[in-house]
Structures are given as C-alpha cells and as structure tokens.
Amino acid sequence: MSDVLELVDVSVVRDGRALVDEVSWSVKEGERWAILGPNGAGKTTLLNVASTYLFPTRGTAHILGERLGGVDVFDLRPRVSMAGIAMADKLPKSQTVLETVLTAAYGMTATWQEDYETVDEDRARAFLDRLGMSDFLDRKFGTLSEGERKRTLIARALMTDPELLLLDEPAAGLDLGGREDLVRRLGRLARDPLAPSMIMVTHHVEEIPPGFTHVLMIRQGKVLAAGPVETELTSRNLSHCFGLPLVVEHRGDRYTAQGLPLS
Numbered sequence: 001m002s003d004v005l006e007l008v009d010v011s012v013v014r015d016g017r018a019l020v021d022e023v024s025w026s027v028k029e030g031e032r033w034a035i036l037g038p039n040g041a042g043k044t045t046l047l048n049v050a051s052t053y054l055f056p057t058r059g060t061a062h063i064l065g066e067r068l069g070g071v072d073v074f075d076l077r078p079r080v081s082m083a084g085i086a087m088a089d090k091l092p093k094s095q096t097v098l099e100t101v102l103t104a105a106y107g108m109t110a111t112w113q114e115d116y117e118t119v120d121e122d123r124a125r126a127f128l129d130r131l132g133m134s135d136f137l138d139r140k141f142g143t144l145s146e147g148e149r150k151r152t153l154i155a156r157a158l159m160t161d162p163e164l165l166l167l168d169e170p171a172a173g174l175d176l177g178g179r180e181d182l183v184r185r186l187g188r189l190a191r192d193p194l195a196p197s198m199i200m201v202t203h204h205v206e207e208i209p210p211g212f213t214h215v216l217m218i219r220q221g222k223v224l225a226a227g228p229v230e231t232e233l234t235s236r237n238l239s240h241c242f243g244l245p246l247v248v249e250h251r252g253d254r255y256t257a258q259g260l261p262l263s
C-alpha cells in the first residue's frame with residue numbers, strides 16, 4: 001500500500017503559536033480516517049495541509065507521493081477533493097443541484113455555457129443518487145436545507161474522481177435523522193473498495209461511519225493517538241483528548257461516548 005498522505009514533524013505556526021505541533025502521520029491507500037479533537041485542536045488546519053491549500057511552517061508533507069513545496073499544487077489539487085462548508089459559500093445559490101455537482105468536473109464553481117458531456121451528467125446524477133439527492137436535481141442550491149447541502153457537496157467532491165476525499169465535519173448541524181442518514185451513506189462509501197481514501201474531521205464518535213478504519217486524536221495541535229479504530233478509540237484516549245472522563249462504548253459497527261456523572 002502506498003502513502004496517500006505522509007506528514008513528518010509538521011508544524012503550522014501563526015503569531016508565534018503552533019496550531020499544529022510536530023505532527024507525524026501517515027495515511028495509506030484505501031484507509032478511512034476520522035480526526036477527533038476538541039474545538040481549536042487544529043483539525044481543520046491539518047485538513048487544510050492535506051488539501052494542499054496550507055503549507056507547513058516546518059516539517060515535510062507528502063500528498064499522493066508529491067512533496068508539498070516541491071510540486072506544482074495545481075497538478076496535485078484535482079487529485080484531492082474537500083467537502084466542507086467553506087466550499088458552500090463559493091457556490092452560486094441560484095445554480096441547480098445538478099449544475100452544482102456537474103461544474104466540479106470542469107474545475108469550476110459556476111456554469112459558463114459549457115457543453116456538458118452526457119457521460120459527465122450521468123456521473124453527476126449517479127453520485128447525487130448515491131447521496132439520496134435524486135429528487136432535488138432541479139432545485140436551487142441556495143434553497144437546500146443544511147443536510148441536503150452537505151450531501152450535495154459530497155457528491156460534488158466525488159465528481160472529480162479524487163484519490164483522496166476530505167470531509168470537514170459533514171454531520172455538523174444535522175438533526176438526528178439527517179445525521180444517521182449521512183452516516184449510513186458515508187458508511188456505504190467507506191466500504192466501497194473503489195472509493196477514494198478518506199479523512200473526516202468530526203467532534204463526535206457517534207458520527208464515525210461504519211467502515212472507517214483509523215482514528216487520529218489531537219489536542220492543542222499535538223497527536224495523542226493514531227491508529228486502528230479498534231485499538232485507539234478507547235475511553236482512556238478520548239478522555240485525554242477532550243480533557244474530561246469519558247466512557248466509549250462500541251455497539252455493532254458504531255461508537256458512542258458519554259461523560260461520567262459528576263461526583
């Protein structure tokens with residue numbers, strides 16, 4: 001298995017503070033990682049390095065075998081896709097859901113009278129179907145609910161056929177039904193051997209989809225645990241990560257966590 005991502009002693013320093021602090025981490029092809037950590041831990045900063053949009057202040061980052069800083073990022077970027085709420089702000093609200101996904105195939109955010117190939121349109125429809133968005137193809141992106149918007153963004157991220165898919169808090173802001181629907185769909189994607197390697201940032205162990213193989217826990221920019229979910233997603237590690245006593249339970253292919261009652 002080759003490395004999709006390899007960070008060696010990576011630090012990202014702003015205003016004299018290390019937002020990411022000497023992180024060494026490698027993601028192999030086919031792995032699905034969940035990044036867990038409290039607010040401000042550096043999760044999004046790490047994801048921004050993986051997406052090639054942020055260069056480390058120190059250390060080396062290899063993404064899909066290319067060294068960040070030693071390769072033209074414009075060659076690398078089409079191979080990595082990010083589905084996050086930051087992208088939603090860049091997409092025209094008046095565009096339809098189908099157009100929103102289709103434009104990704106052309107490296108654009110808005111339609112510009114391109115002649116879309118039927119094959120691209122078929123792929124866009126198929127990804128939207130996979131994310132349960134078939135009934136929304138002609139709806140304006142700006143009129144979608146939070147959950148519908150998130151599912152559209154994931155379909156859009158898959159449209160470029162990336163080798164690495166980055167998901168920034170895909171279930172944040174969703175109601176229970178929306179979360180469970182998304183977790184099931186991400187679980188199906190995670191188990192698809194043809195799907196890209198995946199890294200997902202989340203605050204909640206309940207949001208880790210079945211089929212996710214590894215977990216990285218960070219706190220104050222430092223890695224506390226990294227490895228297979230079965231061995232690393234423990235009460236001890238999670239308590240250390242979030243700074244209070246937590247009990248992790250594993251039921252079926254899902255996880256839950258609860259704080260211990262105050263004595």
Ligand SMILES: Nc1ncnc2c1ncn2[C@@H]1O[C@H](COP(=O)(O)OP(=O)(O)OP(=O)(O)O)[C@@H](O)[C@H]1O
Pocket residue numbers: 014015019037038039040041042043044045046
């Ligand atoms: N450009 C910047 N300059 C200075 N500090 C920054 C900058 N960007 C982020 N930070 C700080 O870096 C820390 C890590 O931010 P980051 O967004 O990576 O955390 P996070 O783990 O994703 O947090 P959250 O769970 O709240 O989204 C935060 O304290 C944030 O305020």
